[in-house]
Amino acid sequence: MPNWRRPQCRRAARCTRPRLGALLASAGGASDLRTSKEVVDYTEDSAGVTVHYTAGDRERADLLVGADGLNSRVRTTLVPGTESHYYAQGHRVWRATLPFDGEIGDGCPVIGHNRTRGTLMRFAQGSCCWVIAQFGHTTENTANPQEEALAKAPNLHDGRSRFALREAILATPEDSVMRNQVAVVPEIPRWAGSRVVLAGDPAHAMSPHIGSGASLGIEDARVLGDCLNRADIAPTLAAYQENRMRRYQQVRAHADAMAVAPTPASYVERFAHYLNWLNTSARTNPATEMGPGGHAERKKLVLSASTSFRYVEPRGIEPLTPALQRQCSAN
Numbered sequence: 001m002p003n004w005r006r007p008q009c010r011r012a013a014r015c016t017r018p019r020l021g022a023l024l025a026s027a028g029g030a031s032d033l034r035t036s037k038e039v040v041d042y043t044e045d046s047a048g049v050t051v052h053y054t055a056g057d058r059e060r061a062d063l064l065v066g067a068d069g070l071n072s073r074v075r076t077t078l079v080p081g082t083e084s085h086y087y088a089q090g091h092r093v094w095r096a097t098l099p100f101d102g103e104i105g106d107g108c109p110v111i112g113h114n115r116t117r118g119t120l121m122r123f124a125q126g127s128c129c130w131v132i133a134q135f136g137h138t139t140e141n142t143a144n145p146q147e148e149a150l151a152k153a154p155n156l157h158d159g160r161s162r163f164a165l166r167e168a169i170l171a172t173p174e175d176s177v178m179r180n181q182v183a184v185v186p187e188i189p190r191w192a193g194s195r196v197v198l199a200g201d202p203a204h205a206m207s208p209h210i211g212s213g214a215s216l217g218i219e220d221a222r223v224l225g226d227c228l229n230r231a232d233i234a235p236t237l238a239a240y241q242e243n244r245m246r247r248y249q250q251v252r253a254h255a256d257a258m259a260v261a262p263t264p265a266s267y268v269e270r271f272a273h274y275l276n277w278l279n280t281s282a283r284t285n286p287a288t289e290m291g292p293g294g295h296a297e298r299k300k301l302v303l304s305a306s307t308s309f310r311y312v313e314p315r316g317i318e319p320l321t322p323a324l325q326r327q328c329s330a331n
């Protein structure tokens with residue numbers, strides 16, 4: 001029998017992307033930042049890189065970090081033929097952030113019927129954020145994403161308690177609902193040239209159900225920064241590539257295992273297995289050492305399970321198959 005329990009309070013800081021962008025810009029030196037410049041191409045040599053912008057102007061630099069997202073121009077120039085593609089089995093996500101002071105429940109992810117997953121959580125400054133994700137969704141978009149989200153929401157509810165997620169969807173202005181068809185980047189053979197390197201989604205955009213895309217990107221930035229502080233650019237890029245490609249392959253193996261989980265219970269078990277791996281490997285991975293109270297220190301993992309808004313502490317979870325375990329073995 002699973003051990004049902006209330007979730008522990010999780011320590012997390014939440015803020016919107018514009019706010020995060022402003023904080024990073026001020027930390028990095030806003031005066032050095034130029035926006036509204038679109039990279040269309042680059043040429044590199046052993047001494048540096050020349051970046052080409054849409055307006056026809058060019059800029060010379062020591063290093064180009066391609067952090068230009070899922071449809072990265074830098075990636076497709078570095079490794080042609082690596083365009084992103086939609087997730088093969090169909091995966092759509094509906095979400096919104098809205099002002100909301102009402103009761104939202106515990107904010108844990110819910111694994112529901114029919115491969116629907118979702119959450120409603122408190123967000124920064126008197127707002128909340130809801131997300132509904134549907135695996136195996138292959139039908140065409142309708143004109144109304146909000147109605148699509150409402151149609152999926154009952155898969156996440158036991159019909160007994162108050163349905164705060166549905167209330168939040170209904171309270172969302174229709175034009176604030178975002179709908180994504182999830183796309184991924186194929187595994188690519190290299191992340192670096194002599195003066196160019198990829199970081200974040202350009203290198204490893206994967207299905208967001210494992211919640212690791214941004215986290216891996218933040219790790220990329222940390223490792224790249226550390227490497228650049230220690231060595232010349234060429235050996236730095238080789239060391240960075242080796243570190244990050246290995247880490248990505250481990251995370252990706254967990255993501256693939258979760259994507260084919262046949263039942264809600266097995267999804268939760270695999271997610272718990274992933275989080276336990278993340279906690280363990282965090283202690284040996286310089287990118288994820290966060291010190292007292294940080295992620296690496298967390299001892300207990302709490303996940304929601306099935307449609308009943310109950311919570312399981314994943315003790316005694318089933319191990320993955322030996323083949324997957326080998327793929328997922330720690331650093």
Ligand SMILES: Cc1cc2nc3c(=O)[nH]c(=O)nc-3n(C[C@H](O)[C@H](O)[C@H](O)COP(=O)(O)OP(=O)(O)OC[C@H]3O[C@@H](n4cnc5c(N)ncnc54)[C@H](O)[C@@H]3O)c2cc1C
Binds near residue numbers: 039067200214216
């Ligand atoms: C529905 C959904 C839910 C998700 N949930 C999670 C989660 O729970 N946890 C998690 O860790 N991750 C999650 N992710 C993934 C996460 O959002 C991405 O991995 C992350 O945003 C990638 O960050 P990035 O900086 O690499 O790319 P982006 O955030 O895409 O930033 C790329 C930037 O480059 C700019 N750009 C693009 N092209 C050019 C160009 N040619 N020239 C100049 N600039 C350019 C863009 O304007 C943008 O500012 C989710 C993703 C989705 C779609």
